[in-house]
Amino acid sequence: MTNPNHPFLAACRREKTPYTPVWLMRQAGRYMKEYRKLRAEFSFLDLCKRPDLAAEITVTPVERLGVDAAILFADILLLLEPMGVPLEYTKDDGPVISHPVRTGADVDRLKELDPDRSLPFVFEAVRKSRAALNGKVPLIGFAGAPFTLASYLIEGGGSRSYIHTKRLMYSDPGAWRNLMERLSRAVVQYLNAQITAGAQAVQIFDSWVGCMSPEDYQKYVSPHMSATISGLTDGIPVIHFSTGTAGLLRLIRAAGGDIIGVDWRVNLDEAWQQLGYDVGIQGNLDPAALLAPLDEIRGKVGEILRRAGGRPGHIFNLGHGVLPDTPVEHVIAMVQAVHELSAR
Amino acid sequence: MTNPNHPFLAACRREKTPYTPVWLMRQAGRYMKEYRKLRAEFSFLDLCKRPDLAAEITVTPVERLGVDAAILFADILLLLEPMGVPLEYTKDDGPVISHPVRTGADVDRLKELDPDRSLPFVFEAVRKSRAALNGKVPLIGFAGAPFTLASYLIEGGGSRSYIHTKRLMYSDPGAWRNLMERLSRAVVQYLNAQITAGAQAVQIFDSWVGCMSPEDYQKYVSPHMSATISGLTDGIPVIHFSTGTAGLLRLIRAAGGDIIGVDWRVNLDEAWQQLGYDVGIQGNLDPAALLAPLDEIRGKVGEILRRAGGRPGHIFNLGHGVLPDTPVEHVIAMVQAVHELSAR
Numbered sequence: 001m002t003n004p005n006h007p008f009l010a011a012c013r014r015e016k017t018p019y020t021p022v023w024l025m026r027q028a029g030r031y032m033k034e035y036r037k038l039r040a041e042f043s044f045l046d047l048c049k050r051p052d053l054a055a056e057i058t059v060t061p062v063e064r065l066g067v068d069a070a071i072l073f074a075d076i077l078l079l080l081e082p083m084g085v086p087l088e089y090t091k092d093d094g095p096v097i098s099h100p101v102r103t104g105a106d107v108d109r110l111k112e113l114d115p116d117r118s119l120p121f122v123f124e125a126v127r128k129s130r131a132a133l134n135g136k137v138p139l140i141g142f143a144g145a146p147f148t149l150a151s152y153l154i155e156g157g158g159s160r161s162y163i164h165t166k167r168l169m170y171s172d173p174g175a176w177r178n179l180m181e182r183l184s185r186a187v188v189q190y191l192n193a194q195i196t197a198g199a200q201a202v203q204i205f206d207s208w209v210g211c212m213s214p215e216d217y218q219k220y221v222s223p224h225m226s227a228t229i230s231g232l233t234d235g236i237p238v239i240h241f242s243t244g245t246a247g248l249l250r251l252i253r254a255a256g257g258d259i260i261g262v263d264w265r266v267n268l269d270e271a272w273q274q275l276g277y278d279v280g281i282q283g284n285l286d287p288a289a290l291l292a293p294l295d296e297i298r299g300k301v302g303e304i305l306r307r308a309g310g311r312p313g314h315i316f317n318l319g320h321g322v323l324p325d326t327p328v329e330h331v332i333a334m335v336q337a338v339h340e341l342s343a344r
Numbered sequence: 345m346t347n348p349n350h351p352f353l354a355a356c357r358r359e360k361t362p363y364t365p366v367w368l369m370r371q372a373g374r375y376m377k378e379y380r381k382l383r384a385e386f387s388f389l390d391l392c393k394r395p396d397l398a399a400e401i402t403v404t405p406v407e408r409l410g411v412d413a414a415i416l417f418a419d420i421l422l423l424l425e426p427m428g429v430p431l432e433y434t435k436d437d438g439p440v441i442s443h444p445v446r447t448g449a450d451v452d453r454l455k456e457l458d459p460d461r462s463l464p465f466v467f468e469a470v471r472k473s474r475a476a477l478n479g480k481v482p483l484i485g486f487a488g489a490p491f492t493l494a495s496y497l498i499e500g501g502g503s504r505s506y507i508h509t510k511r512l513m514y515s516d517p518g519a520w521r522n523l524m525e526r527l528s529r530a531v532v533q534y535l536n537a538q539i540t541a542g543a544q545a546v547q548i549f550d551s552w553v554g555c556m557s558p559e560d561y562q563k564y565v566s567p568h569m570s571a572t573i574s575g576l577t578d579g580i581p582v583i584h585f586s587t588g589t590a591g592l593l594r595l596i597r598a599a600g601g602d603i604i605g606v607d608w609r610v611n612l613d614e615a616w617q618q619l620g621y622d623v624g625i626q627g628n629l630d631p632a633a634l635l636a637p638l639d640e641i642r643g644k645v646g647e648i649l650r651r652a653g654g655r656p657g658h659i660f661n662l663g664h665g666v667l668p669d670t671p672v673e674h675v676i677a678m679v680q681a682v683h684e685l686s687a688r
Contacts, residue, residue: 245609265590266591267591
């Protein structure tokens, strides 16, 4: 049993904590030799589908880094395969969808997700991770947000301009709505099943929604994000994460979430002021700052904590995932700096 | 002679104009069949180095689209070759630098730019464009900003995370400052030579600076951007352009420029309020919006004009360059919509 007053869970409720809790997106990843060793033997998808290994990868950084939460090792695109969209990963773990969704007919062919039937290994990994964590720190579950999932489905992988996504949105708003509603239902099912299996908080990654104008966000994204968040099991904190959204913060906050994740391209104090203090905030160190010398990292940690002002409801994190070239010792030093400099 | 009260020039001085002037970044480009025809015969660099062809490409969109300014056909990286950094362009016109700048010694090897000697074709293209425009609309010259040039030099091309750039910045601040000072001097020389040749306004493209945190922008970019802008010939309007900088706008404005270019990921009225009304604003339609049906485009143009509120000093533009897939008729319809809906 995790203590419900664990600093991470308390911060999610915007309660005072003895120090600012910290975890990192992709804290289990290629920058860590334990992970690279497993990846040399198993493919990325194999690791996701082997609950014993996924749990091991989930738990390792908690021991190694001293972070205040574990995040399930999985991938935001796992739910696409059972929806009828096969995908592959390149050797850099980048996703490729060889038959992208481009038309209303493509959308209609998508299957409804039955997560318990098609993704049992994810929930087994949740249970095994909880058992291995043994109450030490809470476990965060996660999923991609409908927009970010849609953009992968439509573009067939990563993108710079999201041309196909926006073209579908503008030229066939009915197909777009249909797609977003299907994805929203799938995400709700999937996250609620993670919660049932033992996830104590969830993060929804709308990683690529920063490509949208505020007007388009409001029209094409916000209703589906609201529906997703309000479909989740009550009482479990929801972190609503995105990047490149300094101009969208008010709309993102309005779409929902207990904690809003912001990236480094906005000052944390200005972001929180825009979001309002009735919501928590997560962030916001530049992942590239972990390539800097240790004293520079410590300085940047201090600056972010200063901007957070000791206000309850701040969870320290990077503004996006740990970069593959990051030295592990720099991550450890960053976590220590957060704990030391925020100690109250 | 261009009328000094031409709407574009008047808007640069924040004077009232009979309608909102409009031009588009990459208004001469692959989306236009006239350009593709030339590209089938000549390489991208050949076109840049042939003043007759560069001038033809510069002038064509003015006739074809009805825009209120021409922008010189050239590339922001042209000045790198005479600084001692050879570069190539892929067939999609993407730049590749096979020997990127990664160390202080690499920075020291860069040559000072003598633009009149090494880039005479650019200034000849300016003169030929002015002659061909024959006073119809003003001609905008341009250059890359020191940060954006540095990021290409260091990464060796485009980038997603700017890891090498940030690593150099953090780990060797002396080399970084040296690089930025050299680039700033080169940009000043280069733009002033364009102005001498006849450019009536200049735009500085800091296209990739949106990857920076506000703190890092202030420390590593802002002083060099200020030095660049204050080194330019007096009396010529300067457009300071960037993308993805909704969280940096106050700092960008403080670095200088008569007009601040903003992208679509922030509402124009909110951006202008942050910048202050003692500076003009350029933007901010999503280039992908030009893939939408015509009525949707017209609606979006109207929304941006509504947010500009008829305030003098707004220049309509996209938030970044025209996308290659854009139908020319959509661009023409957009320009017409700006003129019609803003007519006062």
